[in-house]
Structure formats: C-alpha cells, structure tokens
Amino acid sequence: MPATQSLVTIKGRKDGLVLVMNEACAYRDLLIELKEKLAASTNLNKNGPVISVKIEMGNRYIDADQRDQLKQIIHSYDHLKVEEIHSNVLTYAELDKIKEQEKMVTMVRIVRSGQVLSVQGNLLLIGDVNPGGVISASGNIYVLGSLRGVASAGQGEDRKDAVIVASIMAPTQLKIGVTMSRNERNTAEVLTERHMFECAYLDEHIGKIVIDRIQTTMKKGNLPFTLNKM
Amino acid sequence: MGEAIVVTSGKGGVGKTTTSANVGTVLALQGKKVCLVDTDIGLRNLDVVMGLENRIIYDLVDVAQGRCKLNQALVKDKRFECLSLLPAAQTTDKDSIQPDQMKKIIDTLKADFDYIIIDCPAGIERGFKNAVAGADHAIVVTTPEISSVRDADRIIGLLEQEKQVSPPRLIINRIRQHLLKSGEMLEIDEIMNILAIDLIGIVIDDDGVISSSNKGEPIALNPSSKAAMAYRNIGRRILGETVPLMDLDEKQGFFHRVKALLGMR
Numbered sequence: 001m002p003a004t005q006s007l008v009t010i011k012g013r014k015d016g017l018v019l020v021m022n023e024a025c026a027y028r029d030l031l032i033e034l035k036e037k038l039a040a041s042t043n044l045n046k047n048g049p050v051i052s053v054k055i056e057m058g059n060r061y062i063d064a065d066q067r068d069q070l071k072q073i074i075h076s077y078d079h080l081k082v083e084e085i086h087s088n089v090l091t092y093a094e095l096d097k098i099k100e101q102e103k104m105v106t107m108v109r110i111v112r113s114g115q116v117l118s119v120q121g122n123l124l125l126i127g128d129v130n131p132g133g134v135i136s137a138s139g140n141i142y143v144l145g146s147l148r149g150v151a152s153a154g155q156g157e158d159r160k161d162a163v164i165v166a167s168i169m170a171p172t173q174l175k176i177g178v179t180m181s182r183n184e185r186n187t188a189e190v191l192t193e194r195h196m197f198e199c200a201y202l203d204e205h206i207g208k209i210v211i212d213r214i215q216t217t218m219k220k221g222n223l224p225f226t227l228n229k230m
Numbered sequence: 231m232g233e234a235i236v237v238t239s240g241k242g243g244v245g246k247t248t249t250s251a252n253v254g255t256v257l258a259l260q261g262k263k264v265c266l267v268d269t270d271i272g273l274r275n276l277d278v279v280m281g282l283e284n285r286i287i288y289d290l291v292d293v294a295q296g297r298c299k300l301n302q303a304l305v306k307d308k309r310f311e312c313l314s315l316l317p318a319a320q321t322t323d324k325d326s327i328q329p330d331q332m333k334k335i336i337d338t339l340k341a342d343f344d345y346i347i348i349d350c351p352a353g354i355e356r357g358f359k360n361a362v363a364g365a366d367h368a369i370v371v372t373t374p375e376i377s378s379v380r381d382a383d384r385i386i387g388l389l390e391q392e393k394q395v396s397p398p399r400l401i402i403n404r405i406r407q408h409l410l411k412s413g414e415m416l417e418i419d420e421i422m423n424i425l426a427i428d429l430i431g432i433v434i435d436d437d438g439v440i441s442s443s444n445k446g447e448p449i450a451l452n453p454s455s456k457a458a459m460a461y462r463n464i465g466r467r468i469l470g471e472t473v474p475l476m477d478l479d480e481k482q483g484f485f486h487r488v489k490a491l492l493g494m495r
Contacts (some may be wrong), residue, residue: 110426112383112384112386112387112390113380113381113383113384113387114383114384114387114388115387128424128426130383130424130425131376131380131383131424132380132383132384133383146423148424
C-alpha cells in the first residue's frame, strides 16, 4: 500500500459526514491520521449546526473499547455527533447475541397470578396471562390467548420498536422499553370486555403506548418498524 | 389404598373448612371410610364445624412429635362409624410440623381409609406446604369475587408445581343467585375462563350453612337445602359419577307465573 494514499477519507453527504476508514492498515495509524484530518479541516472548528457522522470501517473488526475511542475523538469537536459505526465483521459472541434477540421462544402454558415468565428474544405464548401474572421479553410479545396481567416487551436494552400483540387484550399494565402504561378501567369491567386481536406499540411522537386494532394501525400506515419488517 | 384430597383456596373465609366437612360427610354417607385432617394448626376450626371439639384428646402435632399413636388421635364421628377426624393442635403454630412428617401421617392414613380430606389453612406459606405434601388430588375453593379468584389462580399455579398432585378441580362457593342475575357478580363462565381447570361443583350461598356449622352439624346431612344437594353432587363426582351441574334458576311456581302475566312483577 503506497504511503501517500490516505487512510481516512472524509465524504460530505446531504445528511452529514461519512468517514471511510482504510481496512488494511494498522489501527494506530488510522487514529493518528483521523486526528490530523479533523484538526486540518478548519471549518470543523467553527460553530454551526450539529453534523452527524457515520464511520465506515469496511472489513475491519473493532471492539467496544475501540468504538468508544473513535467516538471520543470525534465528539471532541462540539458539533460532530457519531450516528453509526459500521463494520462488516462480527464476532461469534455478537452473532449469538443477535440470534438470541431475534429468536422466537414458544411456550404453551397459562401464566397464573404470581408467576413470572421471562425470555430472551421474542415470546410466543400459547395460553393466557392471568391477572397478577407477568411476562417479559427482550423482543416482541405475541399472546395467543388473553392477556390480563402485566406484559413487558423490549426489555434489557430499551427497544422502543417492540410490540405486544394479544388475542384478547385486557392487561393491567404494559411496558415497552422503559415506557409504561396502565389500564384505567376497573378490574371487573376488564374481565367482561373483549378486545380482540389488538396490538400495543410505542408511538414515538407522543411518547406513549398506543393500543389499537391491528387493522386500524395498518390503515394509518404508522405500523411500527418490527411489524413492517414481517 | 385410599386417596388424599386437599381442600385449599389461598384466600381465607371462602369456605375451605365448610367444604372439607361437607365433602367428608357426603363421602361417609355413601359408605366410604373417610378421615378429615385439619392442618390449620393454631386456628383449628374443623372440629367445631363437625361438632367434635369436646372429644379431642390428642392432635396432629402430638402424632408428628411422637407423643401418641395415630389411632389415639383420631376422633370418631358421633353420627357415622366410618368418619374420623384428625384435629389440628391449637396451642402451637404451623412451624411445629414439617411437610415430610405430614406426608408420613397421610400415607399411614391412606392404608386405613378410602378418602382423606385435608383441610388446608389460608395462605401460601408453611401451612399450605404441609397440607399439600401428602395429597394426591386437590380441590380449589373460590367464591365469585375477583380477589378470591385471583388467589385461587395463584394457588392453582403453586399446585401445578407439586408433581404428586393431580390437576386441581374447582368448587365455586357462595353463589348468590340475585347478584348473578343482576350481573353484579362474576359469572361462572368468566371464572372458568380465567382459571381454566375442571369444575367439580357449584354451591349456592345458603343461610343454613352458618346455622348448621354453629350447631356442629354439616349441612350436607339436611337434604332439603340446596347447598346440601350441591355437596352431595360434589361427593358423587369425586366418586367418579357424572352428575349434571345444578340448575341455578329457581323454579317459578304457578302463582309467580300468574303474577308475571298480570305484570305484577
């Protein structure tokens, strides 16, 4: 590799900067050049609107410490914000974690009062959640039965895009990520109501959990990301 | 070899003791050898409801701690030769006996009796664990109230973890017809929807239950009351017969129908 070729290429885009990093050189050299390049671009020191930065690492593996290090260098400029650090390389451990997040755990049981069912990934529960019962998942929750207890989706990493779907939706409390909502109706009323096939998702515009018929949600066209994917 | 059935509910005051006394009585009426075991140590009631309080000499804790033989502690019923009661101790508490001691006592009783009815204390602590330790079957008692259904649900969850106990069956107790009709009480279907276990009987709230338990005579002995018929049906279902559920609607007499026609009601 000729020494004259730059290791860090800064590209300007409509939505911010893209830093393309050479994937074959030493990591240390990369950092040195990154610092030089940033220092050299004088207009970065000026005050202005916040510019988002995407770092493209190519086929280089970078661990969490290195990610922090890169962020630190870039965040030393006040109006630069790292949006994403993208690398084509994953460790097996990271892959396992992603697989864990995306797997579907199927359970056939009744979650009764006082029982807690907690899973990694998406939960498909065939059976009921009775009042006083708790289910929780790091991904989405689907209940083929009545949901009368507490359901928490997107737990662990505050996944705002998680959804909760139930054949009969009459929960006492719902939680998506860190946002909670509770049922205002009294317990006796809830028992007799029949809310069929409803979906709860976090409406980011109002920051609240919304429960709606799945058909209505589809019509509005604001289906949460997770359901859109399917 | 007999069967041990634990009568439990989680919540207090829903009629565990009354149910135990009556189910035991109807089984004895059918000629089965029955032993009632009161495990509510420290708050014993079953002996009072059965009218056997003044015959107690030894109790469950005496047996467990080896102060007497099991046969010495059994109190024979004054009405039926085949009905006995193993009373709870009144002076100590639930921690004075261990689940494995309890299991041993129940296993010994199973050799001599056809049915052992275990009256469980309220709560989910030691007393519950003691009562369930030796049981083969379980009957969960609930009333048509949300709080009692909630506790029954919890108890069913705990019973399902006890591997030796067969799936629990449900008695809905203290049903009040007028509240049911006006929709102010949980309907039987709703309760069944939540609890999702087999129903073994429904018992109508009957003033006679209170007066008869004060007299120390289980109401099941008095066949004219609806509650007694309900308990007799439950007894027959335990024995394996298929008995249809009682019709809750009171039969309206001729006079009522004439009144209804005239628009007087």
